[in-house]
Amino acid sequence: MNSKVEAEKKPAVKLEHVTKKFGSKTVIDDLSFEIYGGEVFGFLGPNGAGKTTTIRMVVGLMRMTKGNIFIQGHSVKSEFKQALRQVGAIVENPEMYKFLTGYQNLIHYARMIPGIDKKRIDEVVELVDLKERINEKVKRYSLGMRQRLGLAQALLHRPSVLILDEPTNGLDPQGIRDLRNYLHDLTRKEGVAVIVSSHLLSEMQLMCDRIGIIQKGKLLGVETVNEFVQEGGEKVRLTVDDGAMAARVVKEKLAIETESIEPQAIELAIDHEKIPVVIDTLVMSQVKIYGAVSVTKSLEDRFLEVTGGKGLV
Amino acid sequence: MSNFFALIQNENMKIYRKNATKVMLIILLGMILAAGLIIKLNQPAPKENTQWKQSLVQQNKMYQQQMAQVKGSKQAVNYYKQTIATNQYRIDHNLKPAQGMTLWSFVESAAPNAALLISIFAIIVVSTSIASEFDTGTIKLLLIRPIRRTEVLLSKYLSTLMFAVFCLIVLFVFSWLIGGIMFGFGGAAEAHLSYINGKVYETSWVLAIWKNYLLSCVSLFMMVTFAGLIASAFRNSGLAIGLSIFLMMASSIIIQLLGGYSWVKYVLFANTDLTQYTTGTPLRSDMTLSFSLTVLAVYYVIFVIIGWLFYTKRDIKA
Numbered sequence: 229m230n231s232k233v234e235a236e237k238k239p240a241v242k243l244e245h246v247t248k249k250f251g252s253k254t255v256i257d258d259l260s261f262e263i264y265g266g267e268v269f270g271f272l273g274p275n276g277a278g279k280t281t282t283i284r285m286v287v288g289l290m291r292m293t294k295g296n297i298f299i300q301g302h303s304v305k306s307e308f309k310q311a312l313r314q315v316g317a318i319v320e321n322p323e324m325y326k327f328l329t330g331y332q333n334l335i336h337y338a339r340m341i342p343g344i345d346k347k348r349i350d351e352v353v354e355l356v357d358l359k360e361r362i363n364e365k366v367k368r369y370s371l372g373m374r375q376r377l378g379l380a381q382a383l384l385h386r387p388s389v390l391i392l393d394e395p396t397n398g399l400d401p402q403g404i405r406d407l408r409n410y411l412h413d414l415t416r417k418e419g420v421a422v423i424v425s426s427h428l429l430s431e432m433q434l435m436c437d438r439i440g441i442i443q444k445g446k447l448l449g450v451e452t453v454n455e456f457v458q459e460g461g462e463k464v465r466l467t468v469d470d471g472a473m474a475a476r477v478v479k480e481k482l483a484i485e486t487e488s489i490e491p492q493a494i495e496l497a498i499d500h501e502k503i504p505v506v507i508d509t510l511v512m513s514q515v516k517i518y519g520a521v522s523v524t525k526s527l528e529d530r531f532l533e534v535t536g537g538k539g540l541v
Numbered sequence: 542m543s544n545f546f547a548l549i550q551n552e553n554m555k556i557y558r559k560n561a562t563k564v565m566l567i568i569l570l571g572m573i574l575a576a577g578l579i580i581k582l583n584q585p586a587p588k589e590n591t592q593w594k595q596s597l598v599q600q601n602k603m604y605q606q607q608m609a610q611v612k613g614s615k616q617a618v619n620y621y622k623q624t625i626a627t628n629q630y631r632i633d634h635n636l637k638p639a640q641g642m643t644l645w646s647f648v649e650s651a652a653p654n655a656a657l658l659i660s661i662f663a664i665i666v667v668s669t670s671i672a673s674e675f676d677t678g679t680i681k682l683l684l685i686r687p688i689r690r691t692e693v694l695l696s697k698y699l700s701t702l703m704f705a706v707f708c709l710i711v712l713f714v715f716s717w718l719i720g721g722i723m724f725g726f727g728g729a730a731e732a733h734l735s736y737i738n739g740k741v742y743e744t745s746w747v748l749a750i751w752k753n754y755l756l757s758c759v760s761l762f763m764m765v766t767f768a769g770l771i772a773s774a775f776r777n778s779g780l781a782i783g784l785s786i787f788l789m790m791a792s793s794i795i796i797q798l799l800g801g802y803s804w805v806k807y808v809l810f811a812n813t814d815l816t817q818y819t820t821g822t823p824l825r826s827d828m829t830l831s832f833s834l835t836v837l838a839v840y841y842v843i844f845v846i847i848g849w850l851f852y853t854k855r856d857i858k859a
Contacts, residue, residue: 289857323678339547340686
């Protein structure tokens, strides 16, 4: 993501001091962030943190107690129709009319927004790979097929903001990969803003450009995936012939503490530029090096670290 | 507005694609068929009556005497006057009274029970249409379209009323056919005699039947609106169906129990039967047609506003 380009663009979705109270309980507390066209934004948080509540406020299913949400500059509060015209979404599970066929379901949603013709419906059906079973009743669909039909209804009207709640739920590995590639195309080629929430953190790492972490209704931070993961520090793992000796060498000659010592490997938390220095020093001290890998923390590790590791499914 | 037409199309698709709706239509047809068969099988073969004019004259004489005896009761006097006038009209215009059941009298007699059945169906349809989307979760994908919730609710309500009208048309056509098959299509040309302000007129049976249907629909209309209110408020189709049907069935008992109080006239069910002003006597002497229409209108507006507020203002948590 080029941050320079980003700064010049108008946000596709903008939350301004959004607060939601159920009675006296504050569920969402002063949430503000922006999402831009051309990026996949991941929305992360433990269960009950307020992800779904936030998404529901964005799509107008729930009212906010305070604040405002703008979609392509239109307020969800005062310009509901213009705002929602830009949005395609799946909220939680893709619940469709089970007594109708997949195609009838799509016709149903197509009728609600002007300008969607039969050709577009067929195009979307082709896209989500449901062509062969589109005329079957939805009650006979598997979860993965329902998920794909859900995606189809969200894409029908070519929205500029796509909101997907747990989109990989029920998809097989091939389906997940297809979805990832498709979202990549949508954002890069058509400039769509995509908001994804998921519990599959490793999946989010592959899919998202930026992530926002929410806990107990508060935003802990919005960062790019790389920044987020690297903030935990970079580590390098060296495979050597004698771990103990290697650790002694780096301590004596470079004054670097080893993170962990194994008989045939050591791990060091050091800056990127220091890596060749360490390797040089080890080689000079007759330590044999068989491999060097940089170990970044996975999103999951970081996530657990940030949220305190509680209440995550 | 083409957009709103599309919403109606959607709601119609959801109503008629459901198996439950197909079952309702089959029950309606089955009931009419069964009624026709039962009446046909229990009816003695009509005897050819060539002396009908004499017997009508006899009847009228008898009624004249009886009428003199019941001077006090306005209702009874009215009834005798009407019968005598109708009989006289038949004698004067050589219109032989029908023997037993005919096509049109079958259509007429099927109306009250069928109207009750259609009311129940319409209550089920409106409750399901509004509330079941909350149970199934489809409400979320429905309300995130660039369409106001008011329009969605209105499309559901109007589609239900259209369903009720469709049922009435089915009832009319099918009971006409069954009546014709069972009791002879010859009866189709029969004239309908109506008694208005002391005079007898020959009118169309079709008009008379539809007037009858429309009067029965006052209760249907109010109860469908009530069911819609409950469905919007509690988002529970079972509750809306159960409560509405219970109240509709219990309405005559409720009115009887409250009959002694003067405020009974403000109760909804005291005003849903408008035939009390055309053929019967009003529940209370101080009640008039315009009074009842006003009461109905007030209830209607209250139902609509409360239902609308619940549907459009509350968060969707389903």
